[in-house]
Each structure stands twice: as C-alpha cells, then as structure tokens.
Amino acid sequence: MPITKGCKTLVAEARAKIRTISVDDAKAKLGDPGVVFVDIRDVRELERDGMIPGAFHAPRGMLEFWVDPDSPYFKDVFGSGKEFVFYCASAWRSALATAVVQEMGLAPVCHIDGGFNGWKQGGGAVAERPPHHAA
Numbered sequence: 001m002p003i004t005k006g007c008k009t010l011v012a013e014a015r016a017k018i019r020t021i022s023v024d025d026a027k028a029k030l031g032d033p034g035v036v037f038v039d040i041r042d043v044r045e046l047e048r049d050g051m052i053p054g055a056f057h058a059p060r061g062m063l064e065f066w067v068d069p070d071s072p073y074f075k076d077v078f079g080s081g082k083e084f085v086f087y088c089a090s091a092w093r094s095a096l097a098t099a100v101v102q103e104m105g106l107a108p109v110c111h112i113d114g115g116f117n118g119w120k121q122g123g124g125a126v127a128e129r130p131p132h133h134a135a
Contacts, residue, residue, distance in 0.1 A: 011092050014099035019110040023122035026085055026112045030054070030125065035083045040097050041116070045089060050126040052087070052119060060093055067101050083108045091115035 021029075029035045030052065037055035039046065040063060051057070056077055058066050065073040078084075084106065088094040094111040102109050112119060120126060 007092070011095050014095040018095060018098045018102055019108075020091075020095075020113045021085065021110050022113055023118050023124060026087075026119065027122065027124050029083075029085060035085060036077060036080070038084050038086045038097075039116070040086060040088050040093055049089075049116065049120075050128045052116070053125050053127040055087075055127075060088070060097055063097055064100060064104065067104055067106055078106065083110075085109075086111040087119065088115050090117050 026037075030037070031054075037052045039051045039055040039057050040060040041051075041057075042059065043057070046057060058075070062073060065071045066075040067078045068074060069079055084101070086094040086098045086101075086109065088097070091111060091114055094115060098109050098111040114121070
C-alpha cells in the first residue's frame with residue numbers, strides 16, 4: 001500500500017502551525033539566558049559539523065520522552081520555562097519537532113529557518129566539538 005502523505009507534506013503542515021525565526025533573529029538570541037537552543041540532529045552530525053555554542057542536544061528520537069515530565073526520561077531543561085529554539089541540518093526535522101512539542105504544550109517554541117546549514121551560511125558561531133551530549 002502506498003503512503004498517503006509524504007514527508008514534504010508533513011513538513012509543510014508543521015510549518016503552517018509553528019513559528020519560524022530567521023538566522024539573524026536566532027543569532028540575536030544566542031547568549032540570552034532565557035533561551036535554549038535545541039539541536040535535534042544525530043550525534044554523528046554533531047561530531048562531523050559542530051553545533052551552535054551552548055546548544056542542548058536532544059536526539060529527535062527521544063524528544064517527546066525528554067519533554068514529557070511524566071516520562072522516566074524527562075530532562076529538567078524542558079521544565080525550565082525558557083524559550084526553546086529547535087534546529088536540525090536544514091529545518092525539516094526541526095519543523096516536525098517544533099510542531100510536536102508545541103502540540104504537547106511546550107511553549108514558547110520556534111525553529112530556525114534554514115536550520116544549522118542556514119546558521120553557518122549566515123555567519124553564526126559554531127562550536128567545533130560538541131560539549132557533553134546525551135546519546
């Protein structure tokens with residue numbers, strides 16, 4: 001049986017429901033103690049490409065479990081009441097991730113237009129080696 005909705009449609013639907021910020025707006029938030037950048041890429045991507053300095057690594061496969069305070073995998077950072085800026089490589093996975101955590105009730109949330117690739121192209125700072133990251 002063929003799929004009835006492809007990934008491009010899912011991403012487009014997610015983008016229609018969430019807030020997307022520009023790279024310049026994201027760069028202005030870097031260092032703000034009330035903002036947490038959340039990198040949802042695979043650990044191999046972090047090791048290969050670096051990450052936004054100070055970002056929290058939350059692998060996409062664990063995100064819902066880490067956000068839910070009733071989950072045994074809950075991470076305190078998601079109960080901090082801060083603003084969360086999600087990103088992946090090119091803003092597809094982060095659109096889906098932002099939509100799902102928003103649906104779960106996490107707020108305020110947004111994602112970066114163009115993802116980490118857009119961040120780098122826009123002159124955003126890159127930490128060459130990720131700090132301790134969860135696996």
